[in-house]
Amino acid sequence: MHLFLEQFVNGWALGSLYALFGIGFGLVFSTLGILNAAHGTYASWAAIVGYYAVVWLNVPFPVAIAVGVLAGGVLAIVVDQIGFQPLRAKKAGLLGALITSIAFWIILDSLAGFATQQQSLAFPASTYPNRMVAVGPVMVPQMQIITILALIICAVGIYLLIQKTRIGAAMRAVGWNEVAAGLGGVNARVVILLTAFLAGATSGLAGVLGGIATSNVSFTLGEGLLLKGFAAVVVGGFDDVRGTAIAGICLGIIEVFVGQYVSTAMRDGVTYALLLLFLILRPRGLFGSTSFLRA
Amino acid sequence: MDALLDFWAAYGSTVVFAMINAFFALSTYAVLSTGVLSFTTVVFAAVGGFLAAQTVGHLQISIHLSFLLAAIGGGLAAAVVAVAFLKLDSHWMALASLALVLITRVVSLNAPILTGGVNGLVVPLRVDPIEVAILLAVVTFAFYRLHNSWYGLASRAVREDPAVASTMGIPPRRIQFVAFVISGVVGGIGGAALAFTLQFLSPETYFIGIAFTMIASAVLGGSFHWFGPVVGAFVFTALPVMMQAFVPQIEDVAKGVALLLIMIFMPRGLIDPRAVRLRRAARLRHKQERAVNA
Amino acid sequence: MTLLNMLAHCVRPAGLAAVIAGVAFSAAPSRAEGLAPGEYQIGFVTENTGPLAAAGVSYYHGAQLAIDEINQSAWIGKGDTLKMVEKESGSDAARAVQAVSQFIADRNVIATSCCILSPVAGAVRPVAVNAKIPLVIYGATRPGLPQLPYVTSVVGLPGPQEVKMTKTIIEKLHPKTVAYFVNADNEAFQGRFKAAQKVMEDAGVKTAGVISILGSDTDFTAPATQAMGTNPDLIMVWTTQTPAGGIIAALRNRGYKGPISANDVIAPPPMFKKIGEPLVGVPFPVLFSAELSDTPEAKAFIEAYQKRFSALPDAYAAQGYTMVYYVAQGLKSLDGKPTRESLAEAMAKITEIDHNVYGGLPMKDGQAEFAKSLIGAWSKEGKVVRWDPK
Numbered sequence: 010m011h012l013f014l015e016q017f018v019n020g021w022a023l024g025s026l027y028a029l030f031g032i033g034f035g036l037v038f039s040t041l042g043i044l045n046a047a048h049g050t051y052a053s054w055a056a057i058v059g060y061y062a063v064v065w066l067n068v069p070f071p072v073a074i075a076v077g078v079l080a081g082g083v084l085a086i087v088v089d090q091i092g093f094q095p096l097r098a099k100k101a102g103l104l105g106a107l108i109t110s111i112a113f114w115i116i117l118d119s120l121a122g123f124a125t126q127q128q129s130l131a132f133p134a135s136t137y138p139n140r141m142v143a144v145g146p147v148m149v150p151q152m153q154i155i156t157i158l159a160l161i162i163c164a165v166g167i168y169l170l171i172q173k174t175r176i177g178a179a180m181r182a183v184g185w186n187e188v189a190a191g192l193g194g195v196n197a198r199v200v201i202l203l204t205a206f207l208a209g210a211t212s213g214l215a216g217v218l219g220g221i222a223t224s225n226v227s228f229t230l231g232e233g234l235l236l237k238g239f240a241a242v243v244v245g246g247f248d249d250v251r252g253t254a255i256a257g258i259c260l261g262i263i264e265v266f267v268g269q270y271v272s273t274a275m276r277d278g279v280t281y282a283l284l285l286l287f288l289i290l291r292p293r294g295l296f297g298s299t300s301f302l303r304a
Numbered sequence: 305m306d307a308l309l310d311f312w313a314a315y316g317s318t319v320v321f322a323m324i325n326a327f328f329a330l331s332t333y334a335v336l337s338t339g340v341l342s343f344t345t346v347v348f349a350a351v352g353g354f355l356a357a358q359t360v361g362h363l364q365i366s367i368h369l370s371f372l373l374a375a376i377g378g379g380l381a382a383a384v385v386a387v388a389f390l391k392l393d394s395h396w397m398a399l400a401s402l403a404l405v406l407i408t409r410v411v412s413l414n415a416p417i418l419t420g421g422v423n424g425l426v427v428p429l430r431v432d433p434i435e436v437a438i439l440l441a442v443v444t445f446a447f448y449r450l451h452n453s454w455y456g457l458a459s460r461a462v463r464e465d466p467a468v469a470s471t472m473g474i475p476p477r478r479i480q481f482v483a484f485v486i487s488g489v490v491g492g493i494g495g496a497a498l499a500f501t502l503q504f505l506s507p508e509t510y511f512i513g514i515a516f517t518m519i520a521s522a523v524l525g526g527s528f529h530w531f532g533p534v535v536g537a538f539v540f541t542a543l544p545v546m547m548q549a550f551v552p553q554i555e556d557v558a559k560g561v562a563l564l565l566i567m568i569f570m571p572r573g574l575i576d577p578r579a580v581r582l583r584r585a586a587r588l589r590h591k592q593e594r595a596v597n598a
Numbered sequence: 599m600t601l602l603n604m605l606a607h608c609v610r611p612a613g614l615a616a617v618i619a620g621v622a623f624s625a626a627p628s629r630a631e632g633l634a635p636g637e638y639q640i641g642f643v644t645e646n647t648g649p650l651a652a653a654g655v656s657y658y659h660g661a662q663l664a665i666d667e668i669n670q671s672a673w674i675g676k677g678d679t680l681k682m683v684e685k686e687s688g689s690d691a692a693r694a695v696q697a698v699s700q701f702i703a704d705r706n707v708i709a710t711s712c713c714i715l716s717p718v719a720g721a722v723r724p725v726a727v728n729a730k731i732p733l734v735i736y737g738a739t740r741p742g743l744p745q746l747p748y749v750t751s752v753v754g755l756p757g758p759q760e761v762k763m764t765k766t767i768i769e770k771l772h773p774k775t776v777a778y779f780v781n782a783d784n785e786a787f788q789g790r791f792k793a794a795q796k797v798m799e800d801a802g803v804k805t806a807g808v809i810s811i812l813g814s815d816t817d818f819t820a821p822a823t824q825a826m827g828t829n830p831d832l833i834m835v836w837t838t839q840t841p842a843g844g845i846i847a848a849l850r851n852r853g854y855k856g857p858i859s860a861n862d863v864i865a866p867p868p869m870f871k872k873i874g875e876p877l878v879g880v881p882f883p884v885l886f887s888a889e890l891s892d893t894p895e896a897k898a899f900i901e902a903y904q905k906r907f908s909a910l911p912d913a914y915a916a917q918g919y920t921m922v923y924y925v926a927q928g929l930k931s932l933d934g935k936p937t938r939e940s941l942a943e944a945m946a947k948i949t950e951i952d953h954n955v956y957g958g959l960p961m962k963d964g965q966a967e968f969a970k971s972l973i974g975a976w977s978k979e980g981k982v983v984r985w986d987p988k
Contacts, residue, residue: 012827019820095568105571108523111516116560127651129840131872223816224847233816243399265820273810274782278410288400289388314703317696423785424717502691504720
């Protein structure tokens, strides 16, 4: 029972990372209609920038996270403006943006390799909260608590932003139809920039937290998050933050439990099989609406 | 002549890999030309590759027969995938196909009887580059004939607008099913060609790398004409070699930048029939204007 | 900034080698016998980018150092120099095959060397054999890769070192049960794990659990909890570098106090800088260690390496270094103008690599055999010391 609870918390924290990353990835897909292969590199770069902020400038832990998150957001805007904006004007659609995102993936991954001298780095243990805290019967690392809370705060915040505010209404309108939204008085350009920033920042947060918690700050960080975050988004449904959050947590817990109680070799197989099953049997995900509005 | 031989010795293998990538790009193009973005070519390639490697290794059949088997295997796999996938909306299909690619690696890691598992699989035979070239020529010719057939016309209609196509009596799902099977056959052949060229297969051989190479090749070359993917595959395979010659330290970055620039300035790809038609029309107009003025 | 550093870092040594080569070449007197004077090129397939770049750079630096040493000391003979030409593969099989094909086409290249990953080495091998050019494998550990006379390997196969360390651990720690971490997607570590597990089970030590991870995994909290849940007396880590660091850190962070053993992936200094305290006292088998190896050749190598790259060499650097001396020894044994085939024959005949940092390095059927291995561990001060269980 003790082990069960411990693994439950482990899975929850792991899934929270997938969900955080997935929220960003899903925002770009549902609002901007881009399947962004470069999204994982935002997480890698956020972690790298956060790491150097700590090592070179000795900034405290919360500032390091803020710097990393900002870096993720800014990078997302840069990629969007260089890689996706010219294609928007030419109406190249999903396909063109996919290719430019692959190009950015290659470029940013390679540069990340240079930035870390091809090593995998880790935040020094003294620079982040690394003790264990007793929560009821189980001991939980502080970073896991922070990760779990970060997801809850971000998911609730972004959900409220999208569903209850004027900005959110504008984002949904652009996701529906950019031209129609423009006719309705929405400044599509600003909405696109805002969405890109928000998406990059959320995934950047996943990158920094993941980089700290797993002692791995390198260009490989983003790829792992990309595959699992992608699964969380699909299972949860693209246009709903709640779905992504819950699906991410569930995938994390399932992954850990399959490893613990079934077979460690089949761990990823189960995740992806579940993903495929969902796509075929319930393509709109847990909460998603019935069809893609922006086809 | 000597210079040519030297060139072949140095870059022959690059040409062979370009031809193999051309199979993958054509396989992607086959479904893309009916409006379906699918990464499943990787799956068909894995089926074809492992099938060819195992039949040659265990049943001692000839390399030609194993190519045939790979094509059939790829085609069958594609038919199964198509039945499951064609119910989905286009975006979901793209995602589902990506999921299938991820599963393929897990399966090939955990099914050592079929794939050699983590230890990989030694392929005892090697294919002659000339044979790959002939095979590619045959496949490309088939695409040329298809392009100019009723099927070609129908697939373009389905790509432009499935709803309109179906009002004209073209069944979009059936066209897309055929496209998937073609994609499977060509992907299977490509997988076998890769197996007989690398002569060593591992679970990493058929994975995300191929998925992005083939989709980039198809779109880079131009996804509106059968010749585009072939050109795209050659350009995309040659890019790293060229970048290595000019800027060896940052070759990956340079490759990404080149891809980016091509897509931004030629979003419809290098071979674009519409651009050709537009130019022709402009020339014609020009001529007429001159005739009028004179 | 870092990019520029990398550039400067990589361009400078190549330029230096060329200058040295030029000087030596112009000063070469003609000789009656021995190897014909000239510059002999080794085509080196680098893995300085991609998933294994951290190790790849070390192999590359080790090889560079050997080239310079050989040229400066006229080790092969007066007027004979080596030059290294590089092409990058990023650990991709297709790119490695293309790189080797281009080396084969370049008539100045007399030998080639490549590959950390076994599938990549497996794909390159037939290319070299068909072209009849020597290929020395510097990193891949799949048994049976050498194919005489053309394909040889200076890499220690999984087995002897693992057996030795495992036996020592049994003697010193008397564990009753062991939990193992192993890469599901890496055949070399599977081999090492199986070798260790066999020794353990033969000695009656039970397997508490085997936890498979993937090379691309990043989160090890759950696997660590799982291993601790089996209540083992010892946890053995047979995984690649990034997972190994993550696993050990996660185990210690979760409060595991028992003994852990690992493998040589935790030996490079950047690993200690990264993981720190949790690595202290974790034993690992190693063929070469900058702090433990004490033969005169090893000491000279360590000093020169430190001077050149301002870092201590790791086991990978030593392997790159050994590869070049192996080729050089083959050249040295030849008379007149060597061909690729005659060099391959000469290298296949070598039964002992003369200049090595291991205190003796026999070659058997084209495969290096490491008789002596060390058991090292990190001290609190961040130095590799001989492992000493409390």
